[in-house]
Amino acid sequence: MGRFDSFYAAPYALLEKAIKKHIKNKWIILDMGCGDGVIEELISKHHQGCVIHCVDFSAEELAKLKEYPETEIVKHHSDIHEFLKTNQIKFNAIVVNTVLHEINTPSDQSNYMRTFYDLCHQNMLEGGKLIIGDHYFPPEVPDDLVKEFRKFQLASIGHADLREKFVNPEIILTQVRGFRFMHQKEIVSGKGIDRRYYVFVLEREKSQ
Numbered sequence: 041m042g043r044f045d046s047f048y049a050a051p052y053a054l055l056e057k058a059i060k061k062h063i064k065n066k067w068i069i070l071d072m073g074c075g076d077g078v079i080e081e082l083i084s085k086h087h088q089g090c091v092i093h094c095v096d097f098s099a100e101e102l103a104k105l106k107e108y109p110e111t112e113i114v115k116h117h118s119d120i121h122e123f124l125k126t127n128q129i130k131f132n133a134i135v136v137n138t139v140l141h142e143i144n145t146p147s148d149q150s151n152y153m154r155t156f157y158d159l160c161h162q163n164m165l166e167g168g169k170l171i172i173g174d175h176y177f178p179p180e181v182p183d184d185l186v187k188e189f190r191k192f193q194l195a196s197i198g199h200a201d202l203r204e205k206f207v208n209p210e211i212i213l214t215q216v217r218g219f220r221f222m223h224q225k226e227i228v229s230g231k232g233i234d235r236r237y238y239v240f241v242l243e244r245e246k247s248q
């Protein structure tokens with residue numbers, strides 16, 4: 041094991057607990073930036089009869105999605121924002137895992153999160169659950185160490201996002217509107233650096 045190894049199993053285990061507890065059978069769910077389908081596998085493991093709308097702008101990733109007897113998978117080859125602006129379905133749940141940092145605007149995280157919450161609110165039923173998972177580096181972690189970690193990550197997985205792209209947990213909470221806070225859990229997800237992974241569960245409130 042190298043100095044900075046990342047532990048991907050632990051974040052998915054934390055997300056799985058939230059999916060098990062907060063998603064229900066027969067729900068209509070949006071998976072924003074579904075990637076190769078880990079979330080579809082986790083939902084199918086714990087719930088029956090869900091319909092999952094999987095949105096990703098990568099056709100290559102969408103092609104990797106598997107089929108599950110318990111679940112209906114509907115693929116959407118689209119940018120997340122374009123999808124949310126035109127979609128007519130009201131979801132029971134939206135899952136957005138390790139994607140916020142890819143769609144975030146580094147120059148103005150708070151403004152970005154307000155737009156994100158408004159779009160999620162428009163696309164959900166009252167009482168629906170918004171499940172957000174992502175990584176971040178706490179402010180105490182020196183920039184030089186993050187730069188060193190990014191080099192390691194680039195060499196091991198082929199990409200490494202800028203520190204400023206990650207949405208810190210206080211921004212998730214301070215910018216929230218239209219949702220009620222329900223649950224937050226966090227773990228250290230790397231070795232050699234304090235890189236963290238959080239899961240938030242928020243409940244959609246009534247429209248004003």
Ligand SMILES: C[S@@+](CC[C@H](N)C(=O)[O-])C[C@H]1O[C@@H](n2cnc3c(N)ncnc32)[C@H](O)[C@@H]1O
Pocket residue numbers: 072073074075076077078079095096097098101118119120121136137138139142143
């Ligand atoms: C790090 S992967 C996460 C995959 C999955 N959510 C998971 O937890 O395993 C991020 C995914 O988001 C997709 N993505 C990033 N920005 C996007 C956007 N603006 N619109 C649609 N998909 C996007 C990428 O193509 C990629 O498949």
